[in-house]
Amino acid sequence: MTSLQRLARWWPLIRPGDVLTLILALSFCGASAAALWRGGAPDKVVVRAGGELFAEVPLSRAQSIEVPGPLGVTVIEIEPGRARVAEDPGPRQYCVRQGWLTRSGAAAICAPNQVSLMLSGGRNQYDSLNY
């Protein structure tokens, strides 16, 4: 007997209402995940330079922003749903190596060039610095 046939023997144990219950249970799983886990989705990017707000850009379309600082120009790249520091003149490149930021509250800071990038919007549960 193949394993498929063996599996099919369980089928008669399921009654029509059981299928309904199963569908309800699965839709509850999906709905609760959608309702509870979407809170972290960011919708905009906040760019600061020298402590001042430099730009607030929606996270919906791809673009790149050039931010001037004391050391040179920091390039911030934005794609739908995520953003990163693509280039930075700083010596250690911490903010570049952080890669793509996707969660609300996530931040990349290029301290030497005094530029910071932060995702916000959605339900801001915590910011990655204080947390």
Place this chain on the structure above:
Amino acid sequence: MTPSTIEIRPTADDARIARLAAAAIVLAVAEAAIPLPLPGVKPGLANIVILIVLLRWGWQDAVWVALLRVFAGSLLLGQFFAPGFFLALAGSLTSLIALGAAVHLPRHWFGPVSLSIIAAFAHIGGQLVLARVWLVPHDGVFYLVPVFALAATVFGLVNGLIAAHLLREMTPPSSG
């Protein structure tokens, strides 16, 4: 030796409930040995026994077996009066209430699988409410609801199928 003045004569019903509760306790203890990634996500194999008792001997017997399992199981695992015991008790009580209502669903349409899934959801519901009120007074506990709900669906389905299979295999009801 002085003969005892108290005489307890267990009835056939007592013996049957004790036997079934023992089966449930064995499953609960065996299950505690399975390593699981997240506290609270357990297959709940003992519920197979509860389902069979419910469908074969009725709700009152199921209550007895379920509560005996919670108390004796936690004693055996050293969990008695620990937080896990109260969570298990809360889950057990809510799922017994849900089963008491769900057992009146038309039997032709809703089989053990439905009862099992309903009980599993009631179980996590009771546990989460107690956890929110008492152990983790923060809405953060509900962040895990989708995980628990998925576990309840999967384990509820599997346990229900096993219970349905065993009920089909079992000999016709006898009081022994």
